[in-house]
Amino acid sequence: MASVARSRTIRDRATLVPSGRPALFLPLLIMLSYRHAFHAGNHADVLKHAVVLQLLRYLGQKDKAYWYIDTHAGAGVYSLKEGYATKTAEFETGIAKLWGRNDLPQLFAEYVDEVSALNADGQLHFYPGSPYLAWRQLRAQDRMRLFELHSTEIDVLRHNFRDAGRRAMLYAGDGFDGILTLLPPAPRRALILLDPSYEDKRDYGRTLRCVEESLKRFPTGTYAVWYPQVKRPESQRFPDQLKQLQKDNWLHVSLTVSNPPEDGYGLFGSGMFILNPPYTLAKQLKDQMPWLVKVLGEDKAATFKVEYRGN
Secondary structure: OOOOOOOOEEEOOOOEOOOOOEOOOOEEEOOOOOOHHHOOOOHHHHHHHHHHHHHHHHHOOOOOOOEEEEOOOOOOEEEOOOOHHHHHOHHHHOHHHHOOOOOOOHHHHHHHHHHHOOOOOOOOOEEEOHHHHHHHHOOOOOEEEEEEOOOOHHHHHHHHOOOOHHHEEEEEOOHHHHHHHOOOOOOOOEEEEEOOOOOOOHHHHHHHHHHHHHHHHOOOOEEEEEEEEOOOHHHHHHHHHHHOOOOOOEEEEEEEOOOOOOOOOOOOEEEEEEEOOOOOHHHHHHHHHHHHHHHHOOOOOOEEEEEEEOO
């Protein structure tokens, strides 16, 4: 791999082939600022991945094929024992608090089971990103389409899915623009996940425009939009803007784990906004989110919200 000025080679990401067998670490170069490994397995990932898993399993209840499309796929799998994740240890605010518990509600028990499948010795070494969770749900007739703009993340992602064949197609580029070329998908069934970092505040507007355009091409698809709870005004107004994209048939769930940080920076919660959700998911979340608040909440401001508007 060509050297980059002021970059340093590191061994950071756990790489796995799609079958789940551990493989060698792939040397990486720091080239762009955002790396999800800093945040892998945190409280926001718990909410996002528990919801994504339910959406995928709902699509899998019918024999007809579906596609999974991810606009910001990342590396696919992350090490929690070395590299970036150890610098912030954000997984201790999320998956680590669920690990080993025997009182998990069904929705979160199924999520933890998927994480456990990546950690056969019972120790929390690795954390699966959305692509790996999705891969484990895909059947022979289903397909995956992954976009990643980060020049080194895409290398790791390709390594992880090197044996996937044509079932998983990877694209090095901007997922906001890329997914529009794929819609509608051939089977007319799909889950589209949009989860940019939002470190660039323009991502809020780009996400809204992307979903709006996608709905014109594929109005029956299931769209899952993740967003962070931070003190930026763009974040504060984002849920209400998402509600304007479609009058009916949407679900909004959010998890707040603490008061906003005193310095005004940092993540204190997150949300998932789903267009065309399974009709069963709202009740599941209303019943089981109180447990998650109890386990992941950090102060008296911890709470959740579930809003649902059906057809």
